[in-house]
Amino acid sequence: MTDFTATRSLFQLPDGVIYLDGNSLGPLPRAATARMTQVMQDEWGEMLISGWNHAGWMAQPTRLGDRIGRLIGAEPGHVVLGDTLSIKVYQALAAALEMRPDRRVILSDSGNFPSDLYMAEGLIRAFGRGHELRVVPPEDLADAITDEVAVILLTQVDYRTGRLHDMADLTARAHAAGTLVIWDLAHSAGAIEVDVAGTGADFAVGCTYKYLNGGPGAPAFIYVAPCHADVARAALSGWLGHVAPFAFEQNYRPGAGIERMRVGTPPVLAMAALEAALDIWDSVDMAALRARSITLSELFIEKVEATCPMLELASPRDPNQRGSQVSFRYEQGFAVVQAAIAHGVIGDFRAPDIIRFGFTPLYLCEEDITDAASVLARIMAERVWDNAIFRTQVGVT
Ligand SMILES: Cc1ncc(COP(=O)(O)O)c(C=O)c1O
Ligand SMILES: Nc1c(O)cccc1C(=O)C[C@H](N)C(=O)O
Numbered sequence: 495m496t497d498f499t500a501t502r503s504l505f506q507l508p509d510g511v512i513y514l515d516g517n518s519l520g521p522l523p524r525a526a527t528a529r530m531t532q533v534m535q536d537e538w539g540e541m542l543i544s545g546w547n548h549a550g551w552m553a554q555p556t557r558l559g560d561r562i563g564r565l566i567g568a569e570p571g572h573v574v575l576g577d578t579l580s581i582k583v584y585q586a587l588a589a590a591l592e593m594r595p596d597r598r599v600i601l602s603d604s605g606n607f608p609s610d611l612y613m614a615e616g617l618i619r620a621f622g623r624g625h626e627l628r629v630v631p632p633e634d635l636a637d638a639i640t641d642e643v644a645v646i647l648l649t650q651v652d653y654r655t656g657r658l659h660d661m662a663d664l665t666a667r668a669h670a671a672g673t674l675v676i677w678d679l680a681h682s683a684g685a686i687e688v689d690v691a692g693t694g695a696d697f698a699v700g701c702t703y704k705y706l707n708g709g710p711g712a713p714a715f716i717y718v719a720p721c722h723a724d725v726a727r728a729a730l731s732g733w734l735g736h737v738a739p740f741a742f743e744q745n746y747r748p749g750a751g752i753e754r755m756r757v758g759t760p761p762v763l764a765m766a767a768l769e770a771a772l773d774i775w776d777s778v779d780m781a782a783l784r785a786r787s788i789t790l791s792e793l794f795i796e797k798v799e800a801t802c803p804m805l806e807l808a809s810p811r812d813p814n815q816r817g818s819q820v821s822f823r824y825e826q827g828f829a830v831v832q833a834a835i836a837h838g839v840i841g842d843f844r845a846p847d848i849i850r851f852g853f854t855p856l857y858l859c860e861e862d863i864t865d866a867a868s869v870l871a872r873i874m875a876e877r878v879w880d881n882a883i884f885r886t887q888v889g890v891t
Pocket of ligand 2 (some may be wrong): 517518519607641
């Protein structure tokens with residue numbers, strides 16, 4: 495059983511802050527600082543270029559991939575790390591389209607994260623031959639799966655509302671129509687139990703800087719189902735996806751299985767920080783984490799609804815229908831979030847009116863939740879947010 499009191503002490507969290515934004519950027523695992531220093535001093539500093547072999551840098555993307563694989567229910571040897579999530583979306587989409595050459599539709603939903611849709615648009619613009627990106631409301635997806643659809647690209651947990659797609663059901667429907675499915679697990683990995691193998695997902699992608707706490711700009715991951723691993727072709731056919739990168743052949747020959755989804759040089763320093771984060775995850779039981787996340791989010795909803803009637807719950811009320819975040823709608827949501835941050839409660843805002851809070855049991859407890867709800871209650875009751883300081887748009891939100 496995971497000891498969530500113990501895991502809390504493994505993170506650096508500033509005094510006086512309740513961090514409810516780990517769904518956007520996880521906090522610093524304390525061990526990451528020493529781990530990065532060690533990699534810099536002992537590996538890069540001392541080994542120089544031999545670090546690629548002697549420190550195991552070359553194998554990092556698949557070694558760490560397997561540790562993430564456990565968290566998303568992947569078969570060992572079918573997850574690799576590298577690049578950003580947007581790039582991994584592109585790779586999976588391009589491979590899927592090549593696997594369904596007679597079909598012309600990429601299907602997605604209006605709850606998807608914009609970057610995923612932009613990547614699909616760009617792919618079609620550059621290489622489409624009558625292809626179309628069809629975006630429907632999430633509730634219409636099941637009916638939109640027809641034999642025109644080559645691939646469905648979905649983010650399992652809606653980044654705004656936290657609404658959770660039924661991965662098993664939609665994947666089964668897609669397969670019945672001969673359609674492939676790519677699951678974006680950006681808001682799922684480390685947040686909820688995921689079973690890519692059990693649900694038959696064809697591809698899955700995700701980032702490691704949110705719930706997995708890998709750090710800003712930490713590399714993304716891609717999963718390719720074993721049945722496709724030696725069939726899927728890499729459109730971004732970089733040298734490290736080649737079967738023999740150091741043969742420096744003139745022509746590309748794909749690497750075995752998931753190796754072909756590598757592109758170029760792995761970000762060794764970023765992976766060192768991620769490695770420290772994964773040391774924590776190795777001891778986490780995902781069922782226990784999910785149960786705890788539901789307890790914390792239910793408590794938050796209960797407290798906020800009791801004290802802030804003007805905030806409208808934007809997330810599904812049924813915890814089994816949402817990920818590990820809770821959102822509320824409020825017209826002046828931006829100012830409310832800025833006021834909350836100024837009072838030590840960090841959540842975030844997504845246009846036009848969504849106030850969003852992430853629940854991360856590794857470093858949050860009940861007391862944090864009740865304290866955060868009290869701060870929010872005061873901000874709403876006293877209209878603390880109604881101040882020019884909090885209404886002004888600044889920087890990244
Ligand atoms: C669901 C989803 N997909 C894609 C992205 C884009 O990821 P990246 O900026 O790492 O390419 C994000 C977050 O930024 C996201 O939440
Ligand atoms: N990746 C981000 C970034 O580089 C800057 C600010 C925010 C992000 C995010 O991850 C946003 C996030 N995908 C979201 O759900 O809104």
